[in-house]
Amino acid sequence: MRGHKMPAAHATHPNVTPLIDIVMCLIIFYMLVAKIGVNMGQDAKIELPTSLLGITLKDMGNTVTLNIARPPTGDEPLVTMLDPSTGQMVDLKIIDGTKRPLAAFLKKLKGENIEFKVIIRGDQNLEYRYLEPVLITCSEAAVKNVNFAARVPQMVKTVSE
Amino acid sequence: MKMRAAQKVHYDAGPNMTPLVDVVMVILIFLMLTGSFAVGEHFLQSNMPVTKKGAGQVNDKSVPDEPLEIRVDSFTRPGPDGVSVDMWAAQAGGFMIQNNTDQLVSQLTKMREALNKNNQPTDKIQVIINPGRQTKYRHLIDVYQAALRADFSKVSFSTAH
Numbered sequence: 351m352r353g354h355k356m357p358a359a360h361a362t363h364p365n366v367t368p369l370i371d372i373v374m375c376l377i378i379f380y381m382l383v384a385k386i387g388v389n390m391g392q393d394a395k396i397e398l399p400t401s402l403l404g405i406t407l408k409d410m411g412n413t414v415t416l417n418i419a420r421p422p423t424g425d426e427p428l429v430t431m432l433d434p435s436t437g438q439m440v441d442l443k444i445i446d447g448t449k450r451p452l453a454a455f456l457k458k459l460k461g462e463n464i465e466f467k468v469i470i471r472g473d474q475n476l477e478y479r480y481l482e483p484v485l486i487t488c489s490e491a492a493v494k495n496v497n498f499a500a501r502v503p504q505m506v507k508t509v510s511e
Numbered sequence: 512m513k514m515r516a517a518q519k520v521h522y523d524a525g526p527n528m529t530p531l532v533d534v535v536m537v538i539l540i541f542l543m544l545t546g547s548f549a550v551g552e553h554f555l556q557s558n559m560p561v562t563k564k565g566a567g568q569v570n571d572k573s574v575p576d577e578p579l580e581i582r583v584d585s586f587t588r589p590g591p592d593g594v595s596v597d598m599w600a601a602q603a604g605g606f607m608i609q610n611n612t613d614q615l616v617s618q619l620t621k622m623r624e625a626l627n628k629n630n631q632p633t634d635k636i637q638v639i640i641n642p643g644r645q646t647k648y649r650h651l652i653d654v655y656q657a658a659l660r661a662d663f664s665k666v667s668f669s670t671a672h
Binding site: 366369370373374376377380381383384398399400401402403404405406407469472473474475476477478479481482485486489494495496497498499500501502 | 528531532535536538539542543545546551552553554555556557558642643644645646647648649651652653655656659660668670
C-alpha cells in the first residue's frame with residue numbers, strides 16, 4: 351500500500367501543513383490551560399499585599415471570595431462576593447438590623463458543601479478593624495478554612511495545596 | 512517573434528488553506544492575549560481558632576492547643592527624608608521586634624523549639640496573631656509569614672476586640 355507523500359513545496363505555494371499542525375497544537379494548549387471568562391468574584395481594584403509564602407488552591411470550586419473594602423463612613427466594611435447561584439456580584443452587610451446576612455449566606459454555603467472555604471481579599475493598607483468583623487462572621491458560620499489572598503512577588507515559586 | 516508558452520506547474524493542489532490559516536491565527540492571537548495562566552496570587556491558609564463560647568463554640572473533649580499569642584501593631588515614623596514610613600511592631604513572650612521579619616522568624620523559631628522541648632509538638636501549638644484595630648493588613652501578612660517561616664503550622668487571627 352502506497353503511503354501519503356507530503357506535497358512538494360513550490361515557490362508560489364509554500365507547504366503550510368507543518369504550520370497548521372503547530373498552530374493547532376498551540377490553540378489546543380491555550381484552550382486547555384488559559385482561564386478565559388472565569389469570574390471568581392475578584393475585585394480587580396483591590397491591591398493585595400505581597401507574600402513570599404503561600405499555597406495554590408486546587409479546588410477553587412469549593413471557595414467563595416470575599417472582597418473587603420474600607421467603607422466611606424462607619425465601621426462596617428464593604429463586603430462583595432460572587433453569588434454562586436446567580437453568578438452576580440452582591441454586597442452583603444454583616445449586620446442589617448437584627449439580621450446577619452453575611453453569616454446566613456456563609457452558613458448556607460457551608461451547609462451545602464463540607465469542603466467549603468473562604469478566600470479573603472483585602473487591600474494591603476486595609477486596617478484590621480475592617481477585617482475583624484468578617485473573620486468573626488466566618489467563625490460564626492463555622493467556616494474553619496479561611497485563606498488570605500496575597501500577591502506573589504516575582505521569581506517566587508508557590509506550593510500546591 | 513516566437514513567444515514561449517508558459518510552463519504549467521503541476522502539484523498536488525489540495526483545498527485552499529489560506530482562510531483556515533487566517534482564522535486559526537486570529538484564534539491563537541485572541542487566546543494568547545486574553546488568557547491568564549498564573550494569576551499572580553497565592554493564599555495563606557488559616558484555621559479559625561476554636562472558641563469555647565459564643566457563636567463558634569464547640570463541645571469537643573480534645574486537649575486544647577497551646578496558645579502562642581503575637582501582638583501586632585502598625586505605626587508611622589518619620590523617615591530619613593522626612594516622609595512618614597509605615598512600620599509594624601510584634602510582641603510575644605517578652606520580646607518586641609520592629610519591622611524586621613528575619614529577626615521575628617528567629618525569635619519565633621526559638622520559642623517553638625523551647626515549646627517542643629517542653630513536650631509541646633508543633634502541631635499542638637496554636638499561634639494567635641492579635642492585631643490592633645489600626646494594624647494594616649500587609650503588616651499582618653508579614654507577621655503571618657514569619658510564623659509560617661518559623662515552622663508553625665497552626666496560625667490564626669484573634670477576634671477579641
